[in-house]
Amino acid sequence: MARPFPYLLYSGLSRKSGRHRAERLDRLVQNGALSQSARDQRLAQNLPNRPKGEVLWLHAATSFALRPAMELMCRISEDRPDMFGLITLSPDVQPLAGAALENGHLTILPEDDSAIARRFLDHWSPDSLVWIGGQFRPNLLRETHERHIPTLAIEAPESPTTLDLTSPVPGLRKHVLGGFDHVITATSEAAYPWRRAGLNAEQIEVLGYLEEGGIAPSVDEEELTRRMAEIGTRPTWYAARLDRSEVSEVIRAHKRALRRAHRLLLALSLSDPSTRDSVLAQMETAGLTAAILDPDHPISESDQVVILANEPHHSEEGLWHRIAPISFMGSSLGPFGGSDPYPAAAMGSAILHGRNVSDFTTAYARLAAGNAVRAVNDGFELGEEVGRLMSPDQAALMAGAAWEVASTGAEVTDRVANLVQDFLDLRERITP
Incomplete structure (x- = not known):
């Protein structure tokens, strides 16, 4: 299916060869502004092995989204203990002190280049994506959509529905938002851009923010x-x-x-x-x-x-x-x-x-x-x-x-966990 004109315009404006992106990141490594590991993550190179079985991909777009993402992953893992969790972070988001996933991996989101995005998705082959916060990556999300990977967007505090662009591209946000299968917003006003993007009433829920702290420790x-x-x-x-x-x-x-x-x-x-x-x-x-x-x-x-x-x-x-x-x-x-x-x-x-x-x-x-x-x-x-x-x-x-x-936010966490379970169950039934 032909890509809409805003995507073609964006691809033309942002097109850089993988070699040029690598050279730019290499200069940052040489200047001490970037680690070699971070460089590889942003180019989707030298990735750890993908485990067998389901992979749930969560993206934390901002620092406010990271902890809720980790807590959501833990909640879903309670019902799917064999599931592998992949959490990606925007480059400016720092991992939490001592943050670790028992059965998962934390990594930096790859560059928004179609070839790099394909390399990332070919390797991880995620079964579902939960994008928490804004700063959406058009090429990465388009590649995800074309692979029929179920996608869910959740609003987080201080995370507006913006695109991660250096300059605006008319009409692009509507197409990016319209590629999501389901969305949870904090307010009716925040749901407006999603309605304009073509999502119907069943695809939009106004529940509140996905916030941290809602999971109580288990007790013997x-x-x-x-x-x-x-x-x-x-x-x-x-x-x-x-x-x-x-x-x-x-x-x-x-x-x-x-x-x-x-x-x-x-x-x-x-x-x-x-x-x-x-x-x-x-x-x-x-x-x-x-x-x-x-x-x-x-x-x-x-x-x-x-x-x-x-x-x-x-x-x-x-x-x-x-x-x-x-x-x-x-x-x-x-x-x-x-x-x-x-x-x-x-x-x-x-x-x-x-x-x-x-x-x-x-x-x-x-x-x-x-x-x-x-x-x-x-x-x-x-x-x-x-x-x-x-x-x-x-x-x-x-x-x-x-x-x-x-x-506060426990209701949202529970609802998101149930939605992701439904996405994974459906994908399990239709995957040969």
């Missing part, structure tokens, strides 16, 4: 019951992923809070579990009764502090955020970037944190806007806040606000 209910029985009526708070240098401030905070509640229990996890023995000794030197908490160790009435034996995985983090009405997110009193607050928010724990949360700026900004977190400068302030939040009504107010922020 048997262990939860056991630990809750061991703790009984004791007030408890959890300090998550502490850097070794923060331990002295947390000791200071715990001692201050103990003045209000002498049975108060502190559970803590460390960003570097190999320091647990020295932290245990530090606790004992400070006059606190502490124990290393492994699965076989029961929590006794005499324990004032329990230190998790290993770096906590999502299930264990979820367990302690569920047990403790108050969570302090560590690695935030010093220049360490902070810890992810959403597991605590999703489990209904009031959240405290230090001022250094640069790795999770968007998350903390969202929670702060909802009066769902409180920042502290040191152990003295932390102890004061822990003491204040031991009042059940105070903790409940903050925890409720945090849960509301974390659960």
Whole structure:
């Protein structure tokens, strides 16, 4: 089928040989402005092997779209554990600190050149595409459409329905948007360009943004019951992923809070579990009764502090955020970037944190806007806040606000996950 004139015009204006694109990227590599790996990703060269089975391709067009994309991939993987996830990022989007996919790959979106796009699609042969945010790539999406790969577009915060072009091409946006099979927008106004592009009412849903933080950690209910029985009526708070240098401030905070509640229990996890023995000794030197908490160790009435034996995985983090009405997110009193607050928010724990949360700026900004977190400068302030939040009504107010922020967008995540399941099921039935 002949391509519409706006596509032909765009192809003519943007046509550059693969050699010229490679030369431009090579100069960036030589100048130190681009890594060799990033250069290869943008040219769709030296790609890792494609696994057998289904490949779901998600694109995060902006930094606001990356975390929702990763959470959506995790949600869909729960029902399709053998599916491989491919997440592409726009070149200006930086991966999240510690970001990794258990059964997937993060890569930079290839250049918007037809030959490069074909090379990328020939290699990965994705079964479906979910494009989150704007900045649409015309050639790449046209090649995807011509291969009959089901496509879904989702609006993300600060991600308008623009094309990734250096100069406008009249009529092109309409054709690009019209190539999508389904779209989810945040508002009726945002749906207007899609209606103009020819999508019908069944193809457009106005649900809200796909936002981060809606997935709660899984919890071992048997262990939860056991630990809750061991703790009984004791007030408890959890300090998550502490850097070794923060331990002295947390000791200071715990001692201050103990003045209000002498049975108060502190559970803590460390960003570097190999320091647990020295932290245990530090606790004992400070006059606190502490124990290393492994699965076989029961929590006794005499324990004032329990230190998790290993770096906590999502299930264990979820367990302690569920047990403790108050969570302090560590690695935030010093220049360490902070810890992810959403597991605590999703489990209904009031959240405290230090001022250094640069790795999770968007998350903390969202929670702060909802009066769902409180920042502290040191152990003295932390102890004061822990003491204040031991009042059940105070903790409940903050925890409720945090849960509301974390659960915002969960409806969209669930709907998108169901749509993608339908796309993949349909493609599975029609693929020989």
